Amino acid sequence: MGPSEDQSDNQTGPVVEIELTVQNPAYPFVGVSEEEQCRVELAKIIPRPEGKYAEFFNVLGAPPARITSHVDTYDTVETSLLSEYDDGGLFEFIVSGNCPAYRLAELGALPKTVEGVDGRGRIVAEIPPRNDPPAVTGQFLEEYSDFELIAKRTKDTHTSMLTPSTLQQSILNDLTNRQQEVLQTAFGMGYYEWPRDCTGQDVADELGITSATFSEHVFAAERKILAFLFGNAAKTHLTRET
Known part of the structure; x- marks a missing residue:
């Protein structure tokens, strides 16, 4: 079952925030940051037909041409440069499946930070009160065994979340x-x-x-x-x- 509209920003109450790390370069946001020694930050993710995802990344600290060249080595990723900065750019990655951030959202942990820095990936997500944190985290780690849970925190309120329902406003x-x-x-x-x-x-x-x-x-x-x-x-x- 995909992420639901019920997981919205107007929910109140305590939430559990989890922080996960990964160093597997098979994920483009990790591999690119390692290869180019740069920062790769996910801004948006939008599901596409046939199990694909449009992922919009800010890449800082590397020439856009080098980023495009490196991402093109991934068979499951198509790359487009949308905007260029002095030391980076905004890219669209069309990814064929295997998207950990979207899978977290499906399970009920709503990502708010997804980044790769110098070969180390990091995802911070919030689990609303209606969902069971151990069940959500356990299922994700079972499917993505290369990730490691490094922190779990309880918060009184939640922040704006990176969910497919809000991402449709891209x-x-x-x-x-x-x-x-x-x-x-x-x-x-x-x-x-x-x-x-x-x-x-x-x-x-x-x-x-x-x-x-x-x-x-x-x-x-x-x-x-x-x-x-x-x-x-x-x-x-x-x-x-x-």
Whole structure:
């Protein structure tokens, strides 16, 4: 049974927080952080059809090209660079199954932190009062024996949780397919470089649309992205914290 809408942020009461670690490089967020000696932070995870997951990671401390090159060595992962920073970027990993964070959510432990730092993976999750912490933790560790439980704490309140129900509000899902295509094409052609590598007309010609249509799609998409970031930055952490 998948995560339910009942596991929501408006739940009150004491929760059990668990902290798990793993050093198996078979998980991309661990292997990439080890190979590049960087930090890999999960911002969002969205289930896809056929047992796949779209995982959005902030990677800090390594050139994006090297991250893409390393992730491409995983047969079960498809990589897209969504945004580039001076020393990292925001990536989308399409993963074919075997997602420990999502499995925790299915079992009732709702992840709030998933990160890999220099080859050491760490997941912090909260188990609401309605669920049995020993049962949830035991089942997870039985399925993922390479993980180790290093801490269990009781808290009076819970924080905003990384659940599939809230993740459906992702920045990409706010865009239409056409808006995504226009932005991805513009980004790939260097429209967002400074100075620009191409003009809006160049991108429009590539897409087979008019310059006015291109501008309309870009404006609408950029407005949605800005509204999402400034309205939900505290919850999503899609942007790099300063």
